[in-house]
Amino acid sequence: MGVSINTVSRALRGKRDVSPATKARVLEAARRLGYRPNKLARGLRSTKTWNLGVVVSDIANPFFAAVVKGVENAARTYGYTIILKETDESYEREEEALRVMVAEQVDGLLLTPAQSQRNTVETLLGGDLPFVLLGRYFSDLDAPYVVTDDVRGGFLATEHLLGLGHRNIAHVAGPMHISSARDRWAGFISALRANHLPVRKDRAVMGAVRLEDGHRAAQELLGRRVQPTAIFCYSDLVAFGVMRAVSEAGLRIPEDMAIVGYDDMEFCAHAQVPLTTVRIPKRALGEKAVEMLVSMLRNGGQTGTRSARLPVELVIRESARGVMA
Amino acid sequence: MGVSINTVSRALRGKRDVSPATKARVLEAARRLGYRPNKLARGLRSTKTWNLGVVVSDIANPFFAAVVKGVENAARTYGYTIILKETDESYEREEEALRVMVAEQVDGLLLTPAQSQRNTVETLLGGDLPFVLLGRYFSDLDAPYVVTDDVRGGFLATEHLLGLGHRNIAHVAGPMHISSARDRWAGFISALRANHLPVRKDRAVMGAVRLEDGHRAAQELLGRRVQPTAIFCYSDLVAFGVMRAVSEAGLRIPEDMAIVGYDDMEFCAHAQVPLTTVRIPKRALGEKAVEMLVSMLRNGGQTGTRSARLPVELVIRESARGVMA
DNA sequence: CTGTTAGCGCCTTCAT
DNA sequence: ATGAAGGCGCTAACAG
DSSP: OOOOHHHHHHHHTTOSSSOHHHHHHHHHHHHHHTOOOOHHHHHHHHSOOOEEEEEESOTTSHHHHHHHHHHHHHHHHTTOEEEEEEOTTOHHHHHHHHHHHHHTTOSEEEEOOOOSOOHHHHHHHHSSOOEEEESOOOTTSOOOEEEEOHHHHHHHHHHHHHHTTOOOEEEEOOOTTSHHHHHHHHHHHHHHHHTTOOOOGGGEEOOOOSHHHHHHHHHHHHHSSSOOSEEEESSHHHHHHHHHHHHHTTOOTTTTOEEEOSBOOGGGGGBSSOOBEEEOOHHHHHHHHHHHHHHHHHTTTOOTTOOEEEOOEEEOOGGGOSOOO | OOOOHHHHHHHHTTOSSSOHHHHHHHHHHHHHHTOOOOHHHHHHHHSOOOEEEEEESOTTSHHHHHHHHHHHHHHHHTTOEEEEEEOTTOHHHHHHHHHHHHHTTOSEEEEOOOOSOOHHHHHHHHSSOOEEEESOOOTTSOOOEEEEOHHHHHHHHHHHHHHTTOOOEEEEOOOTTSHHHHHHHHHHHHHHHHTTOOOOGGGEEOOOOSHHHHHHHHHHHHHSSSOOSEEEESSHHHHHHHHHHHHHTTOOTTTTOEEEOSBOOGGGGGBSSOOBEEEOOHHHHHHHHHHHHHHHHHTTTOOTTOOEEEOOEEEOOGGGOSOOO
């Protein structure tokens, strides 16, 4: 076809300095032959792979699944492809995942840190791989992140219960090393304080993640001397476990016990008792993180450490509404 | 350090023909320097990337999320990393996804075909990229696949309803171009036939995927001259929509209308009325597909076109149990 | 057991 | 507007 290999390269990449005529010929030939440029060779030479690493703890968790969907779609619109790894909240697997991402020469990284240790993120900060933390952050590390405004979420949930007349509110919290759990707890506390109510230690159970954790936590709360009349839960999953325990104890929801969850998963509206919850923009979280990462890549990896805290919204359903007895 | 670059390469890859002494020295030095081999260069040279392409329609769908989790975990144990793409059931995006996977030089591919067209899979069959279809198959194409035994699932669900005394059973089916929808429908039919019951067209609605589709389908069924006393649904998601419509119509579940879903998502046990459903091994589906793909890779891409059909199981809960009136 | 040579496919740089 | 040269980091193939 009488044209050098690198004119082809330029034509394919849409560079200028190629006459429209030859460009058209090259493109046509490429199409006809089903030519696909080799991303490995391209990446090796140009040090730009157009791949983003995505490391989450549990892809089967509906929350992360939605976040990853947002990530994948946003990445695609920017021309990036994603490489996915799971950590299962294990610090070792997180380290391993990051090693793989480095080996893969990804252009940037999205990470939901396990937060049981901080070495990984500190290492990242010391390195030159652009990254954005996804859904979790370290308040004392200067690492860019995108999260939801969970302090406000916890506040809204608690204030709603207070507004219904509850004075005896318990919180089934998440693992306190995770920022979202700490923030929701902080919002809970701050609402109580704003209403001059005491924060009692026997009104809280920590570390709930799975549905079963919620079930166990609620049983514990119901076994205590003074029972709460309302329970704010770390997540919807936990809330479902709590609701089961409450029902098993013969209590009615919301008459005997009001429940508020967190996340607003699709099923909340179809639960045994439709669940009042705090809605968080899951897709948007992923999209925003990609946006931020891409803008960092465009600025040559410079952070400026702008972070984002997306707004949340209280969704009121049967499990906590109306006037209490 | 006095050793050639390629002795280093061999040591790092654990090849023999390296003295234990030098090997130890190399490994130690690599560790100390935090050396990470470049997978692009490695892949370019060896034509083996240790990456698998995974193409699914909707990662936020709990079913696919669970499948992908199985895929990621199995891939990891075999030393592979996954590259993820979504198609949103769009044929164009499926084509694009496959093009990207080829460009990425993945060693193998896992694909949930949109099935609105078959070109992609036919192209794959003509090419030399090893692949396994994930959760869907073409009965008339010799492409390896891993699916669940949905004919049996549909049969079990329907037979259960028949056993409860129902003679007037409707089916809210999925899109008939998708193999799982066709199989569940086939199982439904075959159970009716086995009991010498007629298959009536006005007892079926096709094409339901989302919760809203189920809602609409149930409204339609309830508006017909002869109403069913039981509804078997394509998926749990659809079943939830159906249940909502049934409740809205003032009917009780299961007294006035028995419902059976499909998938057994985590949430089924906690629904308004706990849902009787067909449990499918989602994680195992992903794991099995990886296993099969890896074994193909080991045989130099040879298929032997062994496929797998994983067993399913009926889970009986409130929405369809007991003796009917 | 170890070193040398060559080149995977592409892009960058420098000529022309 | 196009071509030639060189090399990204690594490993296969061959020497020694």
